[in-house]
Amino acid sequence: MNFARTMPGREAVFVFLTLVFLSVGSLYYLSRVDTPFSFWLLVLIPAVPLFMLVMHKPQIGFYLSVLSFMFDSQTIPGPMNLSVSNVLLVVTLVAVGIKHVLVRRDPHHPYFGRVDRLSLLLGGCLLVAALLSLFVAQFPEIVLRMMVTIVGGLTVLYLTQVLSPDFSKVVRIVKFYVWGAVVCAGLGILQSLGAEFGVLSWGINYSEIGMFSLPLPRVASTWLDPNIFGLFLLPAVFYAFAVLSSRITRYLVITVLLSGVALSYSRTAWTSAVIGVLVYWGVSRLSRRSSRPGDVARTALRGYLAVLVPLGIGLIVWQAGIWEWLIDLNRESVDLRVNLNLVAWRYFLSSPVFGIGPGNFWEMLNTLSHNSFLAVLVEYGLVGGLAWSLILGLTAWRGMQIVLGRVNPEMQRLMLCSICCFMGLLAGGLAIEIQNVKFVWFTVAIITTLSLLAPRSPFAEALGDRRIRPNAKN
Numbered sequence: 001m002n003f004a005r006t007m008p009g010r011e012a013v014f015v016f017l018t019l020v021f022l023s024v025g026s027l028y029y030l031s032r033v034d035t036p037f038s039f040w041l042l043v044l045i046p047a048v049p050l051f052m053l054v055m056h057k058p059q060i061g062f063y064l065s066v067l068s069f070m071f072d073s074q075t076i077p078g079p080m081n082l083s084v085s086n087v088l089l090v091v092t093l094v095a096v097g098i099k100h101v102l103v104r105r106d107p108h109h110p111y112f113g114r115v116d117r118l119s120l121l122l123g124g125c126l127l128v129a130a131l132l133s134l135f136v137a138q139f140p141e142i143v144l145r146m147m148v149t150i151v152g153g154l155t156v157l158y159l160t161q162v163l164s165p166d167f168s169k170v171v172r173i174v175k176f177y178v179w180g181a182v183v184c185a186g187l188g189i190l191q192s193l194g195a196e197f198g199v200l201s202w203g204i205n206y207s208e209i210g211m212f213s214l215p216l217p218r219v220a221s222t223w224l225d226p227n228i229f230g231l232f233l234l235p236a237v238f239y240a241f242a243v244l245s246s247r248i249t250r251y252l253v254i255t256v257l258l259s260g261v262a263l264s265y266s267r268t269a270w271t272s273a274v275i276g277v278l279v280y281w282g283v284s285r286l287s288r289r290s291s292r293p294g295d296v297a298r299t300a301l302r303g304y305l306a307v308l309v310p311l312g313i314g315l316i317v318w319q320a321g322i323w324e325w326l327i328d329l330n331r332e333s334v335d336l337r338v339n340l341n342l343v344a345w346r347y348f349l350s351s352p353v354f355g356i357g358p359g360n361f362w363e364m365l366n367t368l369s370h371n372s373f374l375a376v377l378v379e380y381g382l383v384g385g386l387a388w389s390l391i392l393g394l395t396a397w398r399g400m401q402i403v404l405g406r407v408n409p410e411m412q413r414l415m416l417c418s419i420c421c422f423m424g425l426l427a428g429g430l431a432i433e434i435q436n437v438k439f440v441w442f443t444v445a446i447i448t449t450l451s452l453l454a455p456r457s458p459f460a461e462a463l464g465d466r467r468i469r470p471n472a473k474n
Contacts, residue, residue: 054088054095059169061092062159066176069438070184070232073223085438086148089155096162113165114452115158119444122391123154129384130358137357138364146358146436153441160445161452167411170449174239174414177442181236182253185260188221188229192263195219218265230261230269231428232439235421237261238276242417268431276424283416287403337370337431344369348378355381372429388435395422395444398451407454415454418447 054061065088072083100112130147137143164170195217223229237257244250261269343365347356358379361369369375377385399419403412422443425434434440 051091054091055098056095058092058095058099059163061088061095062163063173063176065089065092065156065159066173066442067180067183069177069442070180070222072438073220073225073228086152089152089159092159093155096159111165112162113169113449115161116448116452119391119394119448120154120158122387122394123150123157125387126150126380126384127154129355129380129387132383133355133357133360133379133381136351136354137360139357139360142359142363143357149436150358153436153438156438156441157445157448160442161449164449164453167450167453170446170453171243171410171414174243174446177439178236178240178243178253181233181260182256184221184223184229185233185236185257188219188260188263189256191219191221192216216263219263221260226264227266227268227432228434228437230264230266231272231425231432231434232437233257233260233264234269234272234276234424234428235439235443237273238280238417238421238424239414242414268428272424272428275427276420279423280416280420283400283403283419287412287416340367340369341371341374344371344374344378348374351381353381353383355379355384368433370431370433372433372435375433376435391444392426395447399447402450402454405454411450411454415447415450418443418450422447 050061050064065085068083068085068088072085096112127147127150130143130150134140134143160170160173164173193216218226220226220229223232237254240250240253240257244253258273261273344361347361350356355377356364356379361367361375361379369378373385373388376388380388396419399415399422402415403419405412407415425440425443428434429440
């Protein structure tokens with residue numbers, strides 16, 4: 001990425017130095033619990049000038065927050081309150097509020113983008129559901145902490161829209177996510193090679209998994225869960241294809257990212273990547289327009305192939321025993337997750353309306369349900385489950401509107417890649433709880449923002465939406 005075009009040179013250098021401080025501090029924390037106060041004081045040295053810089057340019061704070069998503073790890077899969085990205089999100093939110101007051105006198109000021117109230121309202125319903133669960137939660141203090149985690153995801157959704165007044169700003173934000181994931185994948189590769197040669201490594205590095213010995217250790221990079229590490233890299237693979245203009249850079253970046261996904265040895269991440277690729281192929285077939293108007297035969301053939309080919313590939317995978325091979329990598333883990341899903345379902349039946357409270361399943365059983373859709377239903381109840389389902393459904397609907405609509409090729413390509421990684425993450429959510437991680441909210445935010453910037457679609461016209469989109473040319 002050309003940082004010279006992103007921000008002035010001195011600010012770019014400062015951002016890089018800040019990222020180095022954050023990286024060193026986070027990795028040191030992962031390796032040691034008794035971190036001395038003097039070390040944290042050294043890490044916090046750039047905090048004051050960073051705060052001043054973000055107050056002047058809130059975008060920089062959000063860029064750094066997106067880069068810091070890879071440090072959102074924890075020793076247990078509980079609520080994430082105090083993290084680098086959360087601190088940066090709060091500072092950026094304050095800066096946006098101050099900046100909004102200063103430019104409010106000019107209603108046509110292009111500094112801020114439009115905000116989709118419906119998605120934020122549905123996200124707020126998750127907070128309402130968490131609040132209602134306090135009446136029945138066995139550990140109400142965990143619910144309160146999880147509400148902070150939800151606010152973090154909603155803040156990502158809000159700031160992505162506010163700080164994206166045009167399409168170029170969206171591309172810039174996505175690039176920061178891609179390069180942050182490249183750093184994360186690179187650290188995972190170094191971690192694996194270092195562990196292979198006996199060098200002290202951080203995080204997780206297993207020599208075996210299930211019935212199979214691994215050629216290289218299983219790693220988690222800056223995450224403590226290799227499954228989340230693999231899924232974190234997944235959106236960056238598709239985004240790199242959409243926003244990196246240089247072909248050499250694009251393929252090099254994708255190679256590094258896929259190497260990180262492979263070294264995570266996460267079957268969920270592997271399967272999600274394949275599903276994302278199949279979605280890309282199928283949806284791209286459907287989105288192509290025939291050169292001759294009214295060519296129904298060609299359109300029907302594309303639709304037929306878009307459905308038939310993924311089904312054929314799935315049948316080949318099943319018949320060739322590839323699916324069984326994936327399960328046999330660690331069959332005990334698969335059986336355990338199925339049993340946990342059954343346990344979670346029984347907990348849902350015991351309190352279907354209010355749920356048992358966000359985070360309480362872990363506190364009660366010292367494990368997860370390993371199904372994000374079921375987990376939301378169990379912990380938030382029917383209100384939260386319905387809100388989460390509507391958020392996901394609305395996001396997919398808006399993405400398909402743009403992909404199948406008539407917008408410029410760059411926006412259509414980015415939206416297509418966003419839909420692919422979104423569907424891949426949803427597939428991963430069947431085996432891993434992803435509802436609280438920021439990169440899932442980030443993907444939802446990118447799709448929502450692009451839908452706000454796109455021209456009015458035929459679907460919107462049919463629904464009577466006559467709003468003028470000032471950024472239609474983007």
